[in-house]
Amino acid sequence: MDGYLGSYATLGLLLAAGVLVFVGAFGANKLLSPAHPAEPAGKRMTYESGVDPVGGDWAQAQIRYYVYAYLYVLFAVEAVFLFPWAVIFDRPGFGLVTVVEMAIFVAVLALGIAYAWRKKILTWT
Template sequence: MASSRLVGAALSEYLVFGVLLLVGFAFVAAAMTANRLLRPSAPSPGKGAVYECGVDPVGGDWAQVQIRYYVYAYLFVLFAVEAVFLFPWAAVFRDFGPAAAAEMGLFVGVLALGLAYAWRKGVLRWR
């Protein structure tokens, strides 16, 4: 008897999920339909033209990109991720003790070694 109540409770939870899923799909379908019915429509050849950043496309479609842009972006992401780990750790620093301080020191040290290596190789020099 108890197992049938558990099964019934689990099925009712799935039923609630299914109803919410259907309501979500219905809401999206209603919004899309309202958009189609209410929007203005004025097609023209200018609207169908190729457009890129407000500039008419000219020339070929192949261009070289400097790798240094990617290096700076990678370093930014690397240190942003470091900050994501460092700030919450600093907020609860006193609760962790000296072992956690040593581990975070090792983490920051490895990142500092990587930054020093990139600096020494001249990767950070803008040319």
């Protein structure tokens, strides 16, 4: 299929095949699954590590775990931006401007880590 509309026809055939597989899988599931599955008495009860649920369903979560996750994401994003920059740094056309941009980026992140260090967020107690 060549030409302008050929690429759209290929995309349409691919989408139609995907929809057919999707509908076929759900249809086979509907046909092959039992109509009225046998349910034991405790099947719909909540289950956690083999211990029967006792008490209320409200529990406190400490905020420090969210802070650690946030800091991890922050430095993972830094790595995502830092590695490609390091790869193209020595190419022509990426001179002082890219060094200054990356210095500003790293400085902002350094301020963030300094703030977290000062507030003693990074201590595990």
